[in-house]
Amino acid sequence: MKSYKEILGNKTWSFLHTLAENLPDKLTKKESREFRQFFLYLSKIYPCEECQIFFAKYIDKFNIDPSKRILISKYLIDFHNIVNIKLNKPLYLKKKIK
Ligand SMILES: Cc1cc2nc3c(=O)[nH]c(=O)nc-3n(C[C@H](O)[C@H](O)[C@H](O)COP(=O)(O)OP(=O)(O)OC[C@H]3O[C@@H](n4cnc5c(N)ncnc54)[C@H](O)[C@@H]3O)c2cc1C
Numbered sequence: 898m899k900s901y902k903e904i905l906g907n908k909t910w911s912f913l914h915t916l917a918e919n920l921p922d923k924l925t926k927k928e929s930r931e932f933r934q935f936f937l938y939l940s941k942i943y944p945c946e947e948c949q950i951f952f953a954k955y956i957d958k959f960n961i962d963p964s965k966r967i968l969i970s971k972y973l974i975d976f977h978n979i980v981n982i983k984l985n986k987p988l989y990l991k992k993k994i995k
Pocket of ligand 1: 974981
């Protein structure tokens with residue numbers, strides 16, 4: 898049976914990747930700012946302590962450029978892959994993004 902952390906993580910990744918795929922190709926300054934604020938806030942309230950600490954550290958080290966959908970999608974895939982490495986899960990290849 899899957900743990901709370903796994904179910905939460907699976908649904909959150911699905912939400913984040915779907916959200917990124919459906920953003921406009923080029924975000925306005927307001928949309929970029931709002932996306933950034935949303936993502937930063939999520940990293941503070943994510944309801945799994947171990948994941949939240951990792952999330953906050955990643956956001957701290959890597960500066961996100963939220964001006965283009967493709968950059969946000971790539972950023973999320975990279976971030977997801979970093980967590981995959983930590984958990985010994987297979988990496989996802991970026992060439993799948995359009
Ligand atoms: C922000 C965040 C931080 C997390 N930190 C931790 C942690 O510190 N410790 C911990 O134990 N768990 C953590 N998790 C949970 C972990 O990442 C997984 O979600 C969980 O282990 C369930 O894994 P899963 O096998 O269902 O696949 P998931 O990793 O949830 O992935 C779901 C599906 O996304 C696809 N996928 C896989 N990799 C990528 C990628 N790079 N880009 C796009 N799609 C991809 C695959 O089809 C996969 O089946 C975190 C989750 C999130 C959202």
